[in-house]
Amino acid sequence: MALGQGAVRPVVPEPKAARQPLRQEVVDGIKAYILRNKLRPGDPLPTEPALCEALGASRSSVREAIRILTALDIVEVRHGHGTYVGRLSLSALVESLAFRGLLSPDDDFQVLSDLVEVRELFERGMADRLVASLGEDQIERLQGLVDEMRAGGSGGGDGFVETDRAFHTLLLAPLGNDLIGQLSTAFWDVYVIVAPHLDVFTYEHEAATIADHQRIVDAVRDRDPAEFAAALADHYAPVRRRIAEARARR
């Protein structure tokens, strides 16, 4: 099908305008399709042959366009099943920053240090609002995570990082700003990826980490923004110190 309407493109290739690659038009076409039909994450997209016909491109171009959109988590592909609208996560940011951290032979520590600084800024800069808006139930859930860390302490270090991540995610939740929470966890992911390659230990003393978290919860419970900020500062200080030490070792 679609005979005789395919070879229209090469004719009159936009006299003046610097022609963009066909795959980019396909990228824009797929984006436009999603927006036009108001699709949500998880909704199905047309099959590759259907997209080829609809956008007047070959499978190669369509597939390359899909790869680009997949990298941005705008579309998601399940082999043998179909293509769907992606979750629009910040996975691309994680990939990009993680590689940047691995690439620089000199200032890779700087990347790590920057990450931690931004995370601290999120929590310290929002201290007043966080202390004020964290509800009693959320405080109890934070306490529960601290208890969980104590319990599974010597067990697996793997669950420890998960609980730590959950703690900070929950801490930022009441802001009602999804972007801050997602950036914070994205930076955490990057840190976990990059740190081992630079001989930066993620945890030195788990007990100290637990105590720090407990102090943060206590500060929230007392509705004491100053103590909250101080506890955060003391929590992040050793992280910065470990980065500085690893840098010095080089």
Add this chain to the structure above:
Amino acid sequence: MALGQGAVRPVVPEPKAARQPLRQEVVDGIKAYILRNKLRPGDPLPTEPALCEALGASRSSVREAIRILTALDIVEVRHGHGTYVGRLSLSALVESLAFRGLLSPDDDFQVLSDLVEVRELFERGMADRLVASLGEDQIERLQGLVDEMRAGGSGGGDGFVETDRAFHTLLLAPLGNDLIGQLSTAFWDVYVIVAPHLDVFTYEHEAATIADHQRIVDAVRDRDPAEFAAALADHYAPVRRRIAEARARR
């Protein structure tokens, strides 16, 4: 040239392990190549046929892998010229967030609001350090940008946004944290892309914006962190108001 060592892969395709797509192996292979050879942004990569032979994949797979890496700005391709290491910018974050902002029919304003909040947090949260560390020469350059806004005011609105962006970039520069500066400009880019689609005006009164910036410069010159933070709050307040008003219009 790497002859006879290429066709080892298809044999014994990892008995139990859930095999990942070949293009992903190519992605990892190219990443590893860049890291192994300690390449920097702008450095040339092997040609597509060379990558095919080196990684034991067809050209289609190599090209799809390259598309993924270009989306992340890890590699950059120039038609008819070659492929090179990319700039490792945050362009993927911009694309991803911009699309997210365009997609949500309801809470797209939330995305915009979140962006602005983070930008304000960067500048207000670092008020003390910024006021302390901005040098005299940098203050004069900030003043120069304000003067430039006044001069080219009624001219083209296009140069105005550029100057505004430059102002905030320069403001955050003395932190020595590239990530904050790049995130801030990335969010600004997203805002400029998304706002017009939601009938959110980027500028209402250019004169007011100029006055705000002047007040910020004055606060820095007086080394007055409190006034600096207050000026920023007053600068961002109308932006938030415009978003809220546009949301109400819906």
Add this chain to the structure above:
DNA sequence: GCAAATTTGTCCGTATGTATC
């Protein structure tokens, strides 16, 4: 300024792997 060489862009046809019914 033209022509050749190099490199990426696009297309087609075919075969294979995977998930669903």
Add this chain to the structure above:
DNA sequence: AGATACATACGGACAAATTTG
């Protein structure tokens, strides 16, 4: 188990862009 629909991968061919002689 078989059939169907779909994505994955391959190889070859030609077009378009860029550089160089």
